[in-house]
Amino acid sequence: MTATPPVDPRDSAEDTALAAADASTTPVDTTPVAEATSAAELTASGGERPRAEESSPEPAAVAKPLAKKASAARTPARRTPAKKATATAVIPTADGASGSDSGAAGSGSAAKATPAKRASARKASATAVPAADKAAAPATPGRSAAEPTTPTPSTPTRKERGISVEGIAGSSVIGAAESTSSSHAPAPAPAPAEPTPPPAPAAPVPTPVGVAASVGPGSTIAATAHTVPSTVAAGPRPALAAATASTGSRPPTTSGAVAPRRGGGGTGHSFLRRPAAAVVVAVLAIGAVIGLGQVLTPAVSVADTSPVTEPVASTELVCPVTTATTALSSTVTAGVASLPSVTDGVATLADLTTKASASKPLAISEPGQTVSRVFDGKTSGPAQLARATGSFAAGFGADQVIRSGEGSTRGLAASPCARPLTDGWLIGGGSTVGRLTQVLLVNDDDRPAQVDLLVYGPDGPVVAPGGSGIVMPASSRRQVRLDALAPDQAVTAVHVIARSGRVGVSGLDQQAVGLVPEGMSLLSVTHAGTRIVIPDVPAPIHQARLDLLSPDADTTVSVVLLTPDGSLVPAGIDRIDLPSGHVVSVDLTPELADQPIGLVITSTSEIVAGVEVGTGDPSTLREKDATSGIPALTAPGIVVGLAGGRLKHAVMVAAPAADASVRLELYVPGASAPTWTMTLDIPSGSVRRVAVPVTTAAATSILVVTPVSGGPVYAGREVTEAGSRGPMIALAPIFPTHATTQVPQVVSVPGSSVR
Numbered sequence: 001m002t003a004t005p006p007v008d009p010r011d012s013a014e015d016t017a018l019a020a021a022d023a024s025t026t027p028v029d030t031t032p033v034a035e036a037t038s039a040a041e042l043t044a045s046g047g048e049r050p051r052a053e054e055s056s057p058e059p060a061a062v063a064k065p066l067a068k069k070a071s072a073a074r075t076p077a078r079r080t081p082a083k084k085a086t087a088t089a090v091i092p093t094a095d096g097a098s099g100s101d102s103g104a105a106g107s108g109s110a111a112k113a114t115p116a117k118r119a120s121a122r123k124a125s126a127t128a129v130p131a132a133d134k135a136a137a138p139a140t141p142g143r144s145a146a147e148p149t150t151p152t153p154s155t156p157t158r159k160e161r162g163i164s165v166e167g168i169a170g171s172s173v174i175g176a177a178e179s180t181s182s183s184h185a186p187a188p189a190p191a192p193a194e195p196t197p198p199p200a201p202a203a204p205v206p207t208p209v210g211v212a213a214s215v216g217p218g219s220t221i222a223a224t225a226h227t228v229p230s231t232v233a234a235g236p237r238p239a240l241a242a243a244t245a246s247t248g249s250r251p252p253t254t255s256g257a258v259a260p261r262r263g264g265g266g267t268g269h270s271f272l273r274r275p276a277a278a279v280v281v282a283v284l285a286i287g288a289v290i291g292l293g294q295v296l297t298p299a300v301s302v303a304d305t306s307p308v309t310e311p312v313a314s315t316e317l318v319c320p321v322t323t324a325t326t327a328l329s330s331t332v333t334a335g336v337a338s339l340p341s342v343t344d345g346v347a348t349l350a351d352l353t354t355k356a357s358a359s360k361p362l363a364i365s366e367p368g369q370t371v372s373r374v375f376d377g378k379t380s381g382p383a384q385l386a387r388a389t390g391s392f393a394a395g396f397g398a399d400q401v402i403r404s405g406e407g408s409t410r411g412l413a414a415s416p417c418a419r420p421l422t423d424g425w426l427i428g429g430g431s432t433v434g435r436l437t438q439v440l441l442v443n444d445d446d447r448p449a450q451v452d453l454l455v456y457g458p459d460g461p462v463v464a465p466g467g468s469g470i471v472m473p474a475s476s477r478r479q480v481r482l483d484a485l486a487p488d489q490a491v492t493a494v495h496v497i498a499r500s501g502r503v504g505v506s507g508l509d510q511q512a513v514g515l516v517p518e519g520m521s522l523l524s525v526t527h528a529g530t531r532i533v534i535p536d537v538p539a540p541i542h543q544a545r546l547d548l549l550s551p552d553a554d555t556t557v558s559v560v561l562l563t564p565d566g567s568l569v570p571a572g573i574d575r576i577d578l579p580s581g582h583v584v585s586v587d588l589t590p591e592l593a594d595q596p597i598g599l600v601i602t603s604t605s606e607i608v609a610g611v612e613v614g615t616g617d618p619s620t621l622r623e624k625d626a627t628s629g630i631p632a633l634t635a636p637g638i639v640v641g642l643a644g645g646r647l648k649h650a651v652m653v654a655a656p657a658a659d660a661s662v663r664l665e666l667y668v669p670g671a672s673a674p675t676w677t678m679t680l681d682i683p684s685g686s687v688r689r690v691a692v693p694v695t696t697a698a699a700t701s702i703l704v705v706t707p708v709s710g711g712p713v714y715a716g717r718e719v720t721e722a723g724s725r726g727p728m729i730a731l732a733p734i735f736p737t738h739a740t741t742q743v744p745q746v747v748s749v750p751g752s753s754v755r
Helices: 011-021 065-074 115-126 165-178 220-225 238-247 267-273 275-296 391-395
Strands: 308-311 314-319 328-336 345-351 362-364 370-375 384-390 396-404 411-416 423-427 435-443 449-457 460-462 470-472 476-481 493-500 504-513 516-523 529-537 543-549 555-563 566-568 575-578 583-587 597-615 623-628 637-642 647-655 660-667 676-682 686-692 701-710 714-721 728-733 740-743
Touching (some): 328 362, 328 384, 345 370, 370 637, 384 396, 411 504, 411 714, 423 504, 435 449, 516 597, 529 714, 575 583, 623 728, 647 701, 660 686, 676 686
Parallel strands (some): 411 516, 411 728, 516 623
Antiparallel strands (some): 396 411, 423 493, 435 504, 449 460, 449 493, 504 516, 529 597, 529 647, 555 597, 597 623, 637 701, 647 686, 660 701
């Protein structure tokens, strides 16, 4: 038994191609397998395959992809201008003879592919050299070397209709060989006797070079492409290399074929190969977008963003003084003045509490009306909240008065109800023996507030741990005693800071020596500044004291007195040095001349200032009160709850910078016009005092002080009561109403958010 030699894996593809070529009963098969021969085996006569000797009609060996790669590696091609050329590869047969392929399939008898024949075919493919280095082979009998072979049309077979990848590659090689010129064809080899030519095969379907790379998975071509080794497309085709070597140029591609770009190139890689062009195109695109935006965006003029003055829609005032004993009573009054701008709205005076026992709110339904709550007996009441909406807010006011005619609490005090704030000062209280000063805090919001109290005394800031982080529940009042917070302080200044929320602030100061009363006062909130005006130091009084504080830095202040005859600089106290954080007191009694005065205090640093006054002599009981710096009247100032009878009322107005005029108007309940009016002219640097003729016995009258012309004016009021044991006095500032407010404008800027 003869041993079977080992089979080369490459023989399988060759056997398939040779068996198809030897079939004598059918035309030449132009399927991809038959056409996938080496380009070196093609002739210039129309791309026909060379044949063996006539005695042995063996078809030309089919060039395998591996043979193509080996041939291309041995014959490198240069890229030169394309010229026509014809390349014919001379392939030795198995017995050493040479032959050329005429394009016939065979002589009619199928020759079996033996191992010797396969070795001869592989050797021919591996040793193929460019046609330029070979002698010219003889042309096929009956044809010229330059004459192309015209295939005879025939009915396409099923195999021809289903073209595979090998057919595509083969027809591309044949098309490339057909484009070469016959002038460079090698010398033909001697041809044997011409056999009867078989029917010409059908014209192969030309396929563009590289089309297999663009076929997607799922098709017949793509499925076949997966079985072709990757080395098929790795190297240049031998036919193209031979033509290039013989002509010195690269042959053109066949009609309809598209030469692939280097790098596998689709158009998507063009910008990667030209980064400069990509940058230029990107810059031009961005510029076009920006330019289009500039054209389409409308021109916006510069808008005026200054605040706009608008009338207030509502106002709130808190009145914390509702203390009552058997000898002391408190009265809170709210009202709406009959101003031209006040027409309609709602105003109320109500208990500030969350308890179910709260009293029914008192309502104001028309301008000129007032409502009051009186607390007396042994029970103090809750803090009061006065509120107005609509146009009533522009003419709304509320005041509180506390009075005691006997005992150690004897005295008279008054102040306007406070506006909720986040920062303010109280100056003039103390915590020595026999003196009780309370800081009254009110939170009228529906959420808690947190407050810090910073205390300053004659020796500097006072450590007061109890003044930090005071929590105020919603709708609540808190009374903080200075003798518990900072004891043994002859005079104090308290800085109230709301860390969260807002609070209304007032101070109640009562003093007695044993059982002998020294008077009481309501301390109104004030603010720090570099220019402080105090317009209401009354006369006649027996003593006056100026209290000053510079909380942040050492500074020197100057003091100017405003009198009915003009301003003057007092000798000895025209300049006062203030160390930082220390309350400094200056005696003003020598400067009093039985006439009312005002003070203007200026400094380079922010300061706080207040004045405490006292009446009485050794034969009578003493009484005291206090006042502090107040703002200028930028709007009408309203005082509500003036009562006649035993109480006397007066207004003091100061014009420290320039001549000014104010108008005083007194309204009684139900009157649309004032019952008393007066226009007061104040020369620059002077102060004027005017008595107000209140005729109503109850606290129902309303006083309106309106600046008319000239420079800024500052106003305060004085309330006195004559008694058998000496007069009682109360001082209170007149604050401007918040009739208007500053509202920032809303400007719409195209292309941006509202700002």
